[in-house]
Amino acid sequence: MKDARAWMWSDAVDVLTRADRLHRQLFQLASSQSRRPNWEPPVDLVETEREVLALAALPGVDPKDIRVTIENGALVIAGERLLPPEFRTAEIHRLELPQGRFERTVPLPPGRYEVRQPSMQNGCLAIVLRKII
Structure with a gap:
């Protein structure tokens, strides 16, 4: 059970990191x-x-x-x-x-x-x- 939580938490952090990167790319200085x-x-x-x-x-x-x-x-x-x-x-x-x-x-x-x-x-x-x- 503990490993499943760690795995889910790791995936959630990865998703947030990718979303943040995409957000920054979307609003790059023109x-x-x-x-x-x-x-x-x-x-x-x-x-x-x-x-x-x-x-x-x-x-x-x-x-x-x-x-x-x-x-x-x-x-x-x-x-x-x-x-x-x-x-x-x-x-x-x-x-x-x-x-x-x-x-x-x-x-x-x-x-x-x-x-x-x-x-x-x-x-x-x-x-x-x-x-x-």
Whole structure:
């Protein structure tokens, strides 16, 4: 029984190590030449009687580096998370927040919308889309 636990624990550690390596590879720093987005932020989208509200998780992103548009019936959130200057000379032990260009396209409910001034709240970009009737 003891050997089975040790074997299972060893396999679990191996799986976690591989998952961590794949996670780091997925979010490798993109070359500065690349203009394609390397990651997509998670977005919540809810609708009220008068508005559609979107909340995009963008901790550490400067609001001036974010573009919000409506294109072909979808909300498009694009921008870039830049590596903090102090990270450039530091020994990095873990880098889990994705860096580089991001873009997220979220289909909107049918209708016409006006984008209100987006704001940052607790590391999230809050976007209010007023329904135009």
